[in-house]
Amino acid sequence: QAKYKERGTVLAEDQLAQMSKQLETFRTHLEAFASKHKQEIRKSPEFRLQFQDMCATIGVDPLASGKGFWAEMLGVGDFYYELGVQIIEVCLALKHRNGGLITLEELQQQVLKGRGKFAQDVSQDDLLRAIKKLKVLGNGFGIIPVGGTFLVQSVPAELNMDHTVVLQLAEKKGFVTVSEIRGSLKWETERAKQVLDHLLKEGMAWLDLQAPAEPQFWFPALFPELHGQDGNPE
Amino acid sequence: MDRFSWTTGLLDMGETLVVQQRGVRLSDGEEKVKFDSGVLLLSTHRLIWRDQKNHECCIAVPLSQIVFIEEQAAGIGKSAKIVVHLHPAPSNKEPGPFQSSKYSYVKFSFKEHGQIEFYRRLSEEITQRRWESLPTGQAMQVNRDSQAGRIRAVGIVGIERKLEEKRKETDKNISEAFEDLSKLMEKAKEMVELSKSIANKIKEKQGDITEDETIRFKSYLLSMGIANPVTRETYGSGTQYHMQLAKQLAGILQTPLEERGGIMSLTEVYCLVNRARGLELLSPEDLVNACKMLESLKLPLRLRIFDSGVMVIELQSHNEEEMVAAALETVSEKGSLTADEFAKLVGMSVLLAKERLLLAEKMGHLCRDDSVEGLRFYPNLFLTQS
Numbered sequence: 001q002a003k004y005k006e007r008g009t010v011l012a013e014d015q016l017a018q019m020s021k022q023l024e025t026f027r028t029h030l031e032a033f034a035s036k037h038k039q040e041i042r043k044s045p046e047f048r049l050q051f052q053d054m055c056a057t058i059g060v061d062p063l064a065s066g067k068g069f070w071a072e073m074l075g076v077g078d079f080y081y082e083l084g085v086q087i088i089e090v091c092l093a094l095k096h097r098n099g100g101l102i103t104l105e106e107l108q109q110q111v112l113k114g115r116g117k118f119a120q121d122v123s124q125d126d127l128l129r130a131i132k133k134l135k136v137l138g139n140g141f142g143i144i145p146v147g148g149t150f151l152v153q154s155v156p157a158e159l160n161m162d163h164t165v166v167l168q169l170a171e172k173k174g175f176v177t178v179s180e181i182r183g184s185l186k187w188e189t190e191r192a193k194q195v196l197d198h199l200l201k202e203g204m205a206w207l208d209l210q211a212p213a214e215p216q217f218w219f220p221a222l223f224p225e226l227h228g229q230d231g232n233p234e
Numbered sequence: 235m236d237r238f239s240w241t242t243g244l245l246d247m248g249e250t251l252v253v254q255q256r257g258v259r260l261s262d263g264e265e266k267v268k269f270d271s272g273v274l275l276l277s278t279h280r281l282i283w284r285d286q287k288n289h290e291c292c293i294a295v296p297l298s299q300i301v302f303i304e305e306q307a308a309g310i311g312k313s314a315k316i317v318v319h320l321h322p323a324p325s326n327k328e329p330g331p332f333q334s335s336k337y338s339y340v341k342f343s344f345k346e347h348g349q350i351e352f353y354r355r356l357s358e359e360i361t362q363r364r365w366e367s368l369p370t371g372q373a374m375q376v377n378r379d380s381q382a383g384r385i386r387a388v389g390i391v392g393i394e395r396k397l398e399e400k401r402k403e404t405d406k407n408i409s410e411a412f413e414d415l416s417k418l419m420e421k422a423k424e425m426v427e428l429s430k431s432i433a434n435k436i437k438e439k440q441g442d443i444t445e446d447e448t449i450r451f452k453s454y455l456l457s458m459g460i461a462n463p464v465t466r467e468t469y470g471s472g473t474q475y476h477m478q479l480a481k482q483l484a485g486i487l488q489t490p491l492e493e494r495g496g497i498m499s500l501t502e503v504y505c506l507v508n509r510a511r512g513l514e515l516l517s518p519e520d521l522v523n524a525c526k527m528l529e530s531l532k533l534p535l536r537l538r539i540f541d542s543g544v545m546v547i548e549l550q551s552h553n554e555e556e557m558v559a560a561a562l563e564t565v566s567e568k569g570s571l572t573a574d575e576f577a578k579l580v581g582m583s584v585l586l587a588k589e590r591l592l593l594a595e596k597m598g599h600l601c602r603d604d605s606v607e608g609l610r611f612y613p614n615l616f617l618t619q620s
Binding site: 138172 | 256257286287308310311313345346407408410412414415416418419421422423424425426428429431432435447451454456457458459460461475499500501504505508509513514515516517518520521522539542543544545584585604605606608609
């Protein structure tokens with residue numbers, strides 16, 4: 001019995017030793033790569049995208065840990081983790097206005113503004129990757145596809161398929177009515193009202209009772225230009 | 235779109251680059267075409283669009299073909315656009331991607347902004363019509379300085395040449411970078427395969443791998459960014475690194491926690507710690523994995539996860555249930571409170587204020603009134619006035 005156990009341990013030991021050696025070799029390659037191309041990672045969103053896609057394809061997460069080789073030697077980590085901080089701060093600052101929902105475009109605008117004139121370029125792909133990493137912090141970060149773009153959620157509000165679908169319907173004009181929901185989605189009034197009420201309660205929708213035909217439910221996240229305080233509409 | 239011609243993208247002699255912008259989509263009138271994501275360059279003579287993914291795909295139209303231009307402001311979910319109205323294509327136009335088009339205008343969508351500056355420069359170039367005074371043609375023979383063997387830079391021609399060389403150099407660097415990247419990924423892939431095979435061995439020989447070897451294996455996975463193939467959990471928990479990190483955090487967070495009433499959300503902690511570090515930042519997973527070890531390492535802080543999924547760090551001395559009693563008093567004094575109001579009164583973040591009120595509700599001290607005006611909490615009179 002003891003003999004079998006020994007052999008088992010020896011096998012594992014061998015493989016681990018092999019991995020340790022190969023790891024060192026890989027580290028050297030990565031170092032060489034970094035000395036030539038580290039700048040590229042920082043400067044070029046296209047390059048980052050390629051890099052991320054390739055890592056995903058082979059089953060490697062370069063952003064998993066700041067202690068990983070990728071972060072240590074290529075500096076990818078710092079780029080995305082800092083972006084994470086900036087995203088959190090922007091979302092927090094605007095939460096009172098949009099209830100914790102913001103379009104990816106507006107988020108990008110605000111983040112770029114905060115980074116200043118001389119900071120590196122940040123693409124929407126960069127933002128999405130940073131946000132995916134932030135999910136693990138339990139603050140309710142999520143990404144909702146609407147129209148051709150995305151809404152970023154940054155609060156732990158429960159948004160199910162019904163809520164998402166209504167948001168998608170509202171995306172074109174920035175608001176939606178119960179009639180439109182009944183017409184486009186073929187729902188009963190009760191279901192539409194429930195979904196809209198939930199979004200109102202979460203502060204993601206505002207109610208316009210003065211609207212001509214029927215009440216309109218507006219989503220601040222979908223019309224950032226109308227807010228004066230942050231100025232600079234493009 | 236039939237006014238465009240294929241081009242190498244190289245500037246001609248006498249042609250100068252004015253401005254360029256990435257993230258631009260090209261449309262044929264109202265119709266989308268396959269030119270979805272590219273760099274738009276404005277020179278003194280032409281508008282050039284080059285595909286960001288495939289640099290060989292490059293088309294251009296002479297500025298002389300432009301009748302007039304308009305701006306289209308950004309809309310909800312839509313980027314700002316510049317609309318360029320063009321003369322019909324001349325019969326001697328070089329071949330391009332489209333033989334015919336039903337539109338006499340094209341649209342450029344600025345997905346990554348930059349439209350204001352671009353529009354301004356484009357207007358300038360169209361007004362100034364510099365292409366009329368700067369003749370271009372096939373690349374001319376350039377005089378070589380016989381002594382140094384360098385290309386002689388003569389005024390504007392020299393500057394353009396240098397710009398062009400720089401751009402070629404950049405392009406070359408980028409292709410080299412991509413090549414090197416592919417090679418690197420091949421090697422990384424080998425590491426992933428090896429880790430899978432080790433994981434299989436571990437599974438087969440259940441229990442025959444020592445604690446020490448498990449720790450070593452996990453740290454190798456950490457270095458490479460490979461998820462633990464055995465447990466499917468992120469490699470993280472249990473590595474030396476996270477243990478050290480947990481101890482560091484206990485030191486760093488003591489004072490901030492005391493200043494914030496003994497409790498902070500994990501996102502707050504993430505921002506605080508990374509802002510302080512400046513470099514060698516922690517990944518969100520690093521933070522979570524370290525915090526998961528706080529309790530077992532008997533450190534004076536602990537990780538707590540609320541029903542909503544919100545994660546917080548609390549001082550061991552902090553007792554949320556006691557805080558609930560205080561919250562009940564506050565709510566009773568005011569009759570009723572929303573999370574926002576409570577947060578303002580007590581000086582907490584709205585997120586944590588809400589969690590405290592929800593906990594109080596869970597413990598039966600508060601009742602909710604959930605209306606479109608918001609979520610409001612009242613003392614639970616059913617409990618106190620039985």
